[in-house]
Amino acid sequence: MPITQKHGHKIGEEIRSPAYIDANFLVYYSVGSYLVPDLQTVARNVMGDLLAQGVSMLVSLVSVEEAWWATLEELFCRHIWQSPPTGEQCRLNRKKAHSNWAQLMLYRSEVEKIVENLQELRNHGADIRFVPEVGDAFEVCHNAPNLMEKHSLFSADALHLSLALSQAKTLITFDVGDFKTVADPDQDLTIMLLAL
Amino acid sequence: MPVRELVQDRYEKTQQVASVVDKYIIPPRYGHLAISGITAEESSVLVVSLGSANATAFGQEWAEEEYGADISWPGSANATAFGQEWAEGEYGVYIRRPGSANVTAFRQPGSGYPTTWYQIPNEVEVYTGYRVSIAEYERRFKGVDLDYFRKVLPPELFKAYVHTMGSIEGLGIKPEDRFKGKD
Numbered sequence: 168m169p170i171t172q173k174h175g176h177k178i179g180e181e182i183r184s185p186a187y188i189d190a191n192f193l194v195y196y197s198v199g200s201y202l203v204p205d206l207q208t209v210a211r212n213v214m215g216d217l218l219a220q221g222v223s224m225l226v227s228l229v230s231v232e233e234a235w236w237a238t239l240e241e242l243f244c245r246h247i248w249q250s251p252p253t254g255e256q257c258r259l260n261r262k263k264a265h266s267n268w269a270q271l272m273l274y275r276s277e278v279e280k281i282v283e284n285l286q287e288l289r290n291h292g293a294d295i296r297f298v299p300e301v302g303d304a305f306e307v308c309h310n311a312p313n314l315m316e317k318h319s320l321f322s323a324d325a326l327h328l329s330l331a332l333s334q335a336k337t338l339i340t341f342d343v344g345d346f347k348t349v350a351d352p353d354q355d356l357t358i359m360l361l362a363l
Numbered sequence: 364m365p366v367r368e369l370v371q372d373r374y375e376k377t378q379q380v381a382s383v384v385d386k387y388i389i390p391p392r393y394g395h396l397a398i399s400g401i402t403a404e405e406s407s408v409l410v411v412s413l414g415s416a417n418a419t420a421f422g423q424e425w426a427e428e429e430y431g432a433d434i435s436w437p438g439s440a441n442a443t444a445f446g447q448e449w450a451e452g453e454y455g456v457y458i459r460r461p462g463s464a465n466v467t468a469f470r471q472p473g474s475g476y477p478t479t480w481y482q483i484p485n486e487v488e489v490y491t492g493y494r495v496s497i498a499e500y501e502r503r504f505k506g507v508d509l510d511y512f513r514k515v516l517p518p519e520l521f522k523a524y525v526h527t528m529g530s531i532e533g534l535g536i537k538p539e540d541r542f543k544g545k546d
Contacts, residue, residue: 178508178511199503199531208507211507212507242531278531281531284527284530288523288527291520292520293523
């Protein structure tokens, strides 16, 4: 079965297990989005189906790192504007945020919930684990540059894809643009694109 | 109380309120808990909005001689907007004349029309023992098919699902004073 791209998800629709969880999915599930609130609804319904179907969820440290960043940006954006900001306002905020990384850690307790939420779900029966396991890390890292070259991916996205290819049947993401160039008849993976 | 029943419950109560103020209403949008309607023949507008922060939350421009009603309850975000402290158990309907930002434009409880009061819950019990405000419910669960997942998930996993989704809000932390960003 080749790499295929599937747009959207209906509640109750089968999700192939295991599923690799992209960073934006973690953010929309736990935090949401001021700019596009409908995305959080999608993520939360998909999470419900992942849990209901007993799908194994694979999370990587790359996803966590990106999710932390996005969460800090989102919270900063919320508090500066107190209402849904424009794209331009967000861009300016993020410029500030990037130059003041350490100060954003006043949101630390909130940011830590990204992983704590996963832990709570796992403690109550969800099948969630971190990848890669130690033995696979070298192989995953070795393959990522190949994917960057082959599919014109950024390094983080290449790591996401490499991890998914090594251990998952589904890659769940909201970033349609990140993986739009990915197609490979020799690899078995469904890329679930959840952008509206 | 499941949210569908809660909405229905509020709708019925609001219909009673509407009959009190003698205007027309249209069914609420599910999950939004706001009810609005237009009575064109009277060139007036009645908006009954549960929990709106202020008159502008009615989401429309007000023409001359249009009126709005708002239902409030103690502890809700809009309670202070009416310029008074609410005692425990006080609930009310206020009539507002559009174009007047002054809170005195609101009729005070017992000061005349309308005088009928209804007790309206402002919380949703998502699962037994876990209650959230209407505002929090909207922020975290709006559009999520909780009824379906309540049926298909094991109870403890459903609780964890509900507890974790949208749990990062961050409100209450105000970075403006501490954050000295470079432009």
